[in-house]
Amino acid sequence: MIDATVLGPVVDAFVTEVTEALICAAAPGARADHLRTDVINEAFNLSVAFIDVDDRHTDNECWALTATFGSLLPETKLAGATPTVLRGSQLIAGKASWLNTPSTLFEILLAADRRDHSDSAMAYYRRAMDICHVIASLDEVTAQAELIALGKFRSMLLDLIRLNTHSIPVPSIVPESATDAPEEPIPAPAPRPLEELLAELDALIGLAEVKAEVRLVTDLLRVQQLRRQRDLPTMATALHLVFVGNPGTGKTTVARLLAQIYLSVGALAKGHLVEVDRSTMVAGYVGQTAPLVAKQFAAAKGGMLFIDEAYTLVRGGENDFGREAIDAIVKLIEDHRDTTVVVVAGYPAEMEAFIGANPGLRSRFPKTISFPDYSTPELASIFEGLCRKQRYQLTPAAEKRLNEIIDSVPRTKGFGNGRYVRNLFEATIARQSTRVIQLTEPTDEQLMTFEEADLPDAASTPSEVPSTP
Structure with a gap:
């Protein structure tokens, strides 16, 4: 049997860090001991929900739950409870749905981040992921349901954090090329979180x-x-x-x-x-x-x-x-x-x-x-992302024309997708440059704006990548 105490350290870290963040986020006068109890309950709810996602409630998971929360939540009478007792109680069964929506506590931290430009929600996210990963590691064979639930929970939290603060970097959205094998060894990139x-x-x-x-x-x-x-x-x-x-x-x-x-x-x-x-x-x-x-x-x-x-x-x-x-x-x-x-x-x-x-x-x-091939709205979003990156903007008429051009291109084998959009973007820049250079003193806005006429005909932009013979 696995060491039942392995869940304790990550729960303790969650309680410590999230309590500190909640104290900063709470209204003046809120009692720290009450807030700590709220965070302990949050950690417990997260733990039992994740244990429940695969409906197995294994001995290793149950022993870890009692060893960790028995002393933290004495009113639950977890201390000393056997796996059989836990499986027969209402403490775990049916709790998986807790992962489907952000908790009230997490929403409070998001609001504090908006107000104070802090990163409390990210601290919650990191420590919550630690709890989920440890629970998933308790059994020799990790259930597919656990991995799926973990991915959905992570995406939900990160999406909310990104929308809330825009603090998570957005990558290049156009497919890029990799590096050909060099003569000299490639240095290792710096590890990223x-x-x-x-x-x-x-x-x-x-x-x-x-x-x-x-x-x-x-x-x-x-x-x-x-x-x-x-x-x-x-x-x-x-x-x-x-x-x-x-x-x-x-x-x-x-x-x-x-x-x-x-x-x-x-x-x-x-x-x-x-x-x-x-x-x-x-x-x-x-x-x-x-x-x-x-x-x-x-x-x-x-x-x-x-x-x-x-x-x-x-x-x-x-x-x-x-x-x-x-x-x-x-x-x-x-x-x-x-x-x-x-x-x-x-x-x-x-x-x-x-x-x-x-x-x-x-x-x-x-x-x-x-x-899969990108849809027309997705390809238009890639084009618009290139515009933002290069400080261009589309007029409403140009935006409508862009969607018409993309929609008219057949999605046959070899369709270039993101590469096609890059070709279309570069062709649009060339046509816009030809138009703007004829202006006597173009303004910044004119230099930055794509008009409907700047977009080339669909037939003039290669839509397929040549296949290798």
């Missing part, structure tokens, strides 16, 4: 299902990390992933964030991302391909190797050197299993052919994450 990375993930436009999948992987790794710290057994977790979807759907952006998330939970030592494709892994002569693949793995050591358009390695028949690259990848994934994570990306059908090209690939890439 997990909640900051997840907030950045949540701030990406669209990708709801992708975000949910990444949160599940993240929470599982965090729980496994806690179990290792306590010398508890852990299940082997496959970190390698398949990303499928059209170009410009955020695969590289998410991979870069995921590499840093893996760093923050101790799964990677450096957390950098190296992007490669067939051209950097396949040579033209026998015996030269495997060394090229090894070079890319060496560059990605301690981080993530992102193989874009991986399916091109199986094109060309059995005698193509791409097959040699695949054999080398399978071997090097095993050789570097403790140091390097590999993500392969491409179109759905083609990636299925890639995974089937070598018996060792399917077992090493058990999980696939699908990146």
Whole structure:
């Protein structure tokens, strides 16, 4: 049986920090001992709700609950209660719904942050996540329901904090390119707080299902990390992933964030991302391909190797050197299993052919994450984000025209998504520049404004990314 006292330290930290924040937020004259009791009850409500999400109420969870709150809440008669007694009481059953809405206490902290420009709600969030992660680590096999509930609870709190204070940084919203394998080793990026990375993930436009999948992987790794710290057994977790979807759907952006998330939970030592494709892994002569693949793995050591358009390695028949690259990848994934994570990306059908090209690939890439095409409103939001970043603005007529142009573009295979929007944005800048330069003394507003006529015809902007032969 697990040490039942492991929940105590994170609950104590929650009570201490949140009580201090509540004292600052409360009206003058509020008694500190009453506020502390309110926070203890908050920690208890959070704990029993999270224990209830999978409806298992295991012995480890029940013993931890009694060991932690028996002395803090003597009126509950928790002290000494057995798991059987707890499961037969009304203390845990049916409490999972508490996680679905922000508590009154959290709302008070949000209001204090708005008033005082403080970060009390973030302190609540951090300590609440600690409680949830510890509870999830109490059983050897973490239930999927716990991971899902944890992700939803986290997103709810972070969304409210972001809307409340705008204090969590918003990332670049246009899919970006990664770094080709360099000659010199890449220095490790500075570790960033997990909640900051997840907030950045949540701030990406669209990708709801992708975000949910990444949160599940993240929470599982965090729980496994806690179990290792306590010398508890852990299940082997496959970190390698398949990303499928059209170009410009955020695969590289998410991979870069995921590499840093893996760093923050101790799964990677450096957390950098190296992007490669067939051209950097396949040579033209026998015996030269495997060394090229090894070079890319060496560059990605301690981080993530992102193989874009991986399916091109199986094109060309059995005698193509791409097959040699695949054999080398399978071997090097095993050789570097403790140091390097590999993500392969491409179109759905083609990636299925890639995974089937070598018996060792399917077992090493058990999980696939699908990146859907962006909707018209999402693509318009990406365009507007580029405008804000470059200090441009759209007239109402231009905004209407933008949506019409995007809506008219066929969402066929190869549709560029975010890359198409960037091309459209750059074409609009060029047309606006041609118009504005003819003005005698353009004002700042004229320099910053896109008119309807500045937007090019849909047919004049490439909407597809050329496929690799």
